[in-house]
Amino acid sequence: MPVLVLSDERRGAFEKLAADLQRMFGGRFVSLVAYEARRAAAFADSISVADLAAAARMADGWARLDLAVPLLLTPTEFRRSLDTFPIEYGTILRRHVVIAGTPPFDGATVADADARRALEVLAKGHLLHLRAGAIATGGRATAGRDLIAASIDPFRALLANAARLAGHAADTDDDIAAFGASGLDLPADTVRGLLVIDDGAEFDPSAVKGVLGAQMNLR
Numbered sequence: 001m002p003v004l005v006l007s008d009e010r011r012g013a014f015e016k017l018a019a020d021l022q023r024m025f026g027g028r029f030v031s032l033v034a035y036e037a038r039r040a041a042a043f044a045d046s047i048s049v050a051d052l053a054a055a056a057r058m059a060d061g062w063a064r065l066d067l068a069v070p071l072l073l074t075p076t077e078f079r080r081s082l083d084t085f086p087i088e089y090g091t092i093l094r095r096h097v098v099i100a101g102t103p104p105f106d107g108a109t110v111a112d113a114d115a116r117r118a119l120e121v122l123a124k125g126h127l128l129h130l131r132a133g134a135i136a137t138g139g140r141a142t143a144g145r146d147l148i149a150a151s152i153d154p155f156r157a158l159l160a161n162a163a164r165l166a167g168h169a170a171d172t173d174d175d176i177a178a179f180g181a182s183g184l185d186l187p188a189d190t191v192r193g194l195l196v197i198d199d200g201a202e203f204d205p206s207a208v209k210g211v212l213g214a215q216m217n218l219r
Contacts, residue, residue, distance in 0.1 A: 004095045030103070035095045043075055133151075161181065
């Protein structure tokens with residue numbers, strides 16, 4: 001995924017979030033960065049229980065702006081846990097748009113070894129959940145479609161991060177599908193068809209078995 005591009009409406013929503021956080025943290029506020037259309041990470045020098053209570057009172061207002069509750073981190077927590085959350089933090093480093101303040105990102109990098117280990121864990125977890133979910137559908141096509149729909153975003157993220165780790169482009173679904181075919185031996189047409197389902201494309205319920213099979217071949 002390339003650097004995040006925000007519409008004026010989305011940026012305005014994040015700016016309102018930043019104003020709330022600046023009032024809440026006062027002089028402890030460090031920065032707010034957006035890394036998805038609804039998600040942001042907020043940094044403050046310290047975070048207290050009172051801050052959490054104040055944020056809870058603001059949460060409904062953020063929901064009305066169609067924003068998720070932001071990640072709240074101190075700069076020290078962020079840097080110390082880069083090896084613990086390399087995929088999530090790598091996405092923030094790669095895609096972020098600064099809304100307010102100066103993020104503590106100077107010199108922050110994700111080690112390839114940490115990213116590779118995290119990807120192996122995520123891939124195995126994805127596979128196990130798909131197996132359990134496939135059984136829980138009871139063979140019903142509509143339930144199978146729901147299972148596939150819920151799997152799209154994590155599957156896309158897995159392939160995209162694996163592509164980047166291998167030095168391949170992963171900015172578009174075509175890039176991701178091409179890497180799935182060349183790097184992981186997955187059927188490119190099936191992967192490409194899966195990735196567009198959440199864009200409103202029609203999906204044939206009879207293809208459930210093939211699409212699940214393609215994901216379950218991810219290693």
